[in-house]
Amino acid sequence: MTREPYPQQKSGVQTPGINWYPGHMLKAKKEFAAQLKRVDVVLELRDARIPETSINHDFELLLGQKRRLVLFNKTRLADPDVTKVWEARLHSEEHPHLFIDALTNRNLKRILPLARKLMAERWGKLRRRGINPPVLKLLIAGIPNVGKSTLINRLVHRKATETGPRPGVTKRQEWVRLERDARLLDTPGILWPKIETMEAGFRLAVTGAIKDEVVGIDRVCDFLLRTLQVQNPEVLSKCYRLDTIPVESDPQELLAQIAQRRGCLKPGGGVDGVRAATVLLRDFREGRLGQLTFDDPSG
Ligand SMILES: Nc1nc2c(ncn2[C@@H]2O[C@H](COP(=O)(O)OP(=O)(O)OP(=O)(O)O)[C@@H](O)[C@H]2O)c(=O)[nH]1
Ligand SMILES: [Mg+2]
Structure with a gap:
């Protein structure tokens, strides 16, 4: 029998989607939107095991033209052969991206230079007018439990923010000093109000973005x-x-x-x-x- 690498569920679950939205997430989304205009670049974290399912399409609307670097975290847990195919597929995407792993430091050194590069044109203009560029302000966004706070701790080489193996650890936004001239804003994980299919629910649950009880x-x-x-x-x-x-x-x-x-x-x-x-x-x-x-x- 040929093995289909990505089986569709045969559980017979028919559902119009999973409706859920904890109140704190709505609050987090409002606070996130309020901070956006104050930051230069958004580091959007997705999960390398679910590169597509971990996209929060609400961000697309909120972020608009904001400069963005997409980071696929937990790459060490993903199938390396499949990651290669994903990398090739993502090549032509609008925003630059990196496959990283916060726990093994994969590609972490490339993040800050890439974020600065996104600001190069704008800051070049300031310098030509004799103005020193301001402190680089980054905001880290993504679904719950994807490793946002862990990444921050790795980048600053100390435990600056709380982390944990369950969704919803970070409860409020928090600025962290990254370098003399760079700051990073940690934010609580945000999901969308309605998970459209059970399949998406399973993928988000198995990777830890939502609690198992939700599905x-x-x-x-x-x-x-x-x-x-x-x-x-x-x-x-x-x-x-x-x-x-x-x-x-x-x-x-x-x-x-x-x-x-x-x-x-x-x-x-x-x-x-x-x-x-x-x-x-x-x-x-x-x-x-x-x-x-x-x-x-x-x-
Ligand atoms: N294997 C692996 N585990 C990771 C990686 N990054 C984070 N983790 C683990 O994932 C879990 C969640 O990490 P956090 O940094 O708390 O995630 P978060 O995105 O800040 O989560 P919320 O604050 O709940 O939104 C922790 O158990 C981390 O050790 C990674 O790159 N690889
Ligand atoms: Mg966190």
Whole structure:
């Protein structure tokens, strides 16, 4: 049987979209819009594992003609071959971009020079008129948990802002001194009010931008298992010492096997599905289940 690298969900979930919008996000969006006119360049963070799904289209409207550098973070967690295809596809995009990894410092040294380059023309004009350019003001924007605060800490080589492995850690905007003549504004993660499809919901949940509860931990787990079954079944069998995994295996059955292996059982002896799902998702998020990209670059 041919393996389709990007399976569509067969969960039968029919939904008009996921309506949700925590109040703090609306507030964050208003504050974000208010600061925009005060900054020179926006560093827009997206997730390298979901280069398309992590685009906040609301930003397009808000940012307008603002100078922008798009940074795809967490590249070390994405499938390197698929990243290459994404890089080729993004080549002709309007805004310059970099694939980075804040935890391994990949491409971080290139960020500030690129941001300064975006200001070169404007500042050149000021200098010709005998005026010293002002302090470079950057704003870092993106969906929750994509690594905005981690990136800032890496750029300033100290713990200037709070970070954590869950969405919604940064609650308010905060200026950080980057260099003598550069400042960076950290902002809370912002998502859009309605997630259009369950598929997008699964991708945002599995990568940590929304909490599992928004779409249901069992469904997020089901989505991850289906993706692994077709993209990297070997990692599943190796990590949980399972037999060869046929592509058509039922994810529920797989989860039951994982539960047995990891001792996720109820007092009476039945499988504890929620515990097993929690174990699987934690293993994935801590990098024990290999590198995966969920957005198909050919789609
Ligand atoms: N592997 C990997 N993990 C990362 C990277 N950047 C951030 N993380 C992890 O992702 C999680 C979220 O990081 P934060 O910096 O708090 O994310 P944020 O975008 O500021 O999140 P909010 O403030 O909630 O919007 C943390 O557990 C980080 O260690 C990266 O480049 N690679
Ligand atoms: Mg943050």
